[in-house]
Amino acid sequence: MAGTSHTYMAGRLGVYFLLFIIAVILLGLSSYRIHFTETATGERHFYNPIVVELIVCAILCIIWIPFIVFFVAGEPDQYRDHMGKKRLSRRLGFEGLVLFILWVLWLVGAAYTTNRILPGRNYCRSISGKQCSTLTAIVAFAWIGFGLLTILAILCLLHLQSAQTIDTSNAAAAKERALAEPNTQQGTTEPPVRMPTPNPAPAPSSYPAPATAV
Secondary structure: OHHHHHHHHHHHHHHHHHHHHHHHHHHHHHHHHHHHHHHHHOOOOOOOHHHHHHHHHHHHHHHHHHHHHHHHHOHHHHHOOHHHHHHHHHHHHHHHHHHHHHHHHHHHHHHHHHHHHOOOOOOOOOOOOHHHHHHHHHHHHHHHHHHHHHHHHHHHHHHHHHHHHHHHHHHHHHHHHHHHOOOOEOOEOOOOOOOOOOOOOOOOOOOOOOOOOO
């Protein structure tokens, strides 16, 4: 079980690393899109709201990932005692909650942006060239980030189930050991009772008894 948990830990670290790179790229593309929109229209506060939402998603991931990676890297130490496993289960539950929130935010951003520029009537509209490629790249990286968050959520749930299984099996083993131990009274045992050993009877003499004078 511990080997399986280490596998989940290594997998999550790798996916978090990829997600961090995707978030940085998405932040750069989305920031460039907003800068271009304000420059092209001449209005400082004119931008696509959904692009701002994607920027927020990227920033949240960039802040969250270094924080959670620090704790994920220290997970092997959490298996040393019973309380460590309890803390690990609580932390995995909190991580799963944060991943769910990020998962919803990335889903909304990716789905809405896709609906706006999918191939068809609304595809890039009158935009062509570099800006059309930028919007297409934003959609692609948004879906990649959403997919990585889905993988992270699955790995987190599997790791949480593994940690709970280990805790349950250890508790059952401790109960079996307690039932197998002999009953004691206040931590002391009664000394064994020694039975008295009978004295051996004297062996009969082989010499004849001396004759008595009459």
